[in-house]
Amino acid sequence: MKHKLFYLFLLLSLPLMSQITPKREFRGAWIHVIHQNQYKAMSVTEMQQYFITMLDHLQACHINAIVFQVRPTADAFYYSEIEPWSQYLTGEQGKAPVDGFDPMAFVIELAHDRGMEFHAWLNPYRVTSMETDVLHESHIYYRHPERFVKYGKQLYFDPGLPENQAFICSVVKDIVSRYDVDAIHMDDYFYPYPIVGENFPDDRSFLQYAASQGFSSDRRNDWRRNNVNDLIRDIKQTIVLAKPWVRFGVSPFGIYRNKQTTPDGSGSDTNGLQNYDELYADVKLWVEKGWVDYNIPQLYWEIGHPRADYEILNQWWAQNNYGAHLYIGQSVGNTMKNGQLARKMELIRTTPGIYGNCFWPAYDLLRNTGGIVDSLKNDYQRYPALIPAYLHMHAKRPKDVKSLKAEWTPQGYTLHWKRNGDPRHPEKAQYYVIYRFGNKEKPNPDDPSKMVMITRNTSYVLPYGNGKEKYKYVVTSVDRFHNESKKGKAKKVRL
Secondary structure, three states: OHHHHHHHHHHHHHHHHOOOOOOEOEEEEEEOOOOOOOHHHOOHHHHHHHHHHHHHHHHHOOOOEEEEEEEOOOOEOOOOOOOOEOHHHHOOOOOOOHHHOOHHHHHHHHHHHOOOEEEEEEOOOEOOOOOOOOOOOOOHHHHOHHHEEEEOOEEEEOOOOHHHHHHHHHHHHHHHHHOOOOEEEEOOOOOOOOEOOEOOOOHHHHHHHOHHHOOOOOOHHHHHHHHHHHHHHHHHHHHHHHOOOOEEEEOOEOOOOEHHHOOOOOOEOOOOOOHHHHHOOOHHHHHHHOOOOEEOOEOOOOOOOOOOOHHHHHHHHHHOOOOOEEOEEEEHHHHHHOOOHHHHHHHHHHOOOOOEEEEEOHHHHHOOHHHHHHHHHHHHOOOOOEOOOOOOOOOOOOOOOEEEEEEEEOOEEEEEEEOOOOOOOOOOOOEEEEEEEEOOOOOOOOOHHHEEEEEOOOEEEOOOOOOOOEEEEEEEEEOOOOOEOOOOEEEEEEO
């Protein structure tokens, strides 16, 4: 009888599990531009409107971070004096958009106005995506062809050359220094995915550098991993020296190592391509050393996949992330096709050490593939969420707002306040959270259903009714690291 009652309790609880919406959760979406032909067919005005519509749509789903591909193939979806304009922007590499339009600057402002983070997504080594790509005459390839290798039908920076590592860091420094990005992001393309029967052509750089770096002739794979390790470490250092509040995140392939191939059996119970052995990406080391601030493994498989079970990998990454920020990369198409959104969201929110999702691709959210937007809006992301605080970077709360008032303005009955501290300082207030409670309700800022607005503005137009209902509004401050002020300022109003 006890067992029957227990199972009955579980059955009754299952519909409610998905209703738990945390106050803090990373809710990202990847926006790729490579092989997206719509941009080159747009005028500047059309592109601006497209981005506005896109971010409005994502905001309505309570997405709080966009990961925007700004360097797909050693070119730029932004103004750069280092690399040419991207072919995916205007249809021809090196051709600038008209009227000085800068897509990255434009989208950063849109994102911040909507309470979203902007993560600048760079692909480090890839130079071409297909054999027919035409490089602009200003491309670094023409100045230093000896620093590149061809593998398959694509061109790559040779990762074994220190000068290439330094060049990639210079691109990162340029972006971080000139743009108000929240993070630099790299995905799974480090050393390229292996081609059967073809060795990666790095003999020259291996012979030139491996021995002096302590790697014998039979340790080429270790040397390759060390090259990527050096790049990751140096990028983190580059960011810290330029703007220490900007984060560095990676989104690796979903399998670190398979258990059967690791001497100590520490890999996952999977059987697929491996970051460590085939892509030379030692993600665990990067997290352990603090070289990356967040990790988003791409778990694009379904629950029950025979070689890469989503649930097994979900648990493995949670147990091997050294307490750092861990989010899970979700394939919208695969998840909705297999009807697994409910179970995956439950796993994300009940597995210790996982703090959110990133959806691939954002375009599937725009298309409402499989009805995912309906599910997010009505259930899993009904309320806004703050991004988990990066306490390893800064753990002190900002000060509360000052002079909170409610009064009539030409825009309507408006709640407004004053900043407490210089907004140019990352440890001071960068944005604000507005909560609404009933007149006799005890304020509970941990309840996300009470959040009515996340804004960078210092005012909020109240939804005025007949002036008979009493409410208590609370406004808190949040810094660049997503630390929230302790109590907030409260104001009672009649609406």
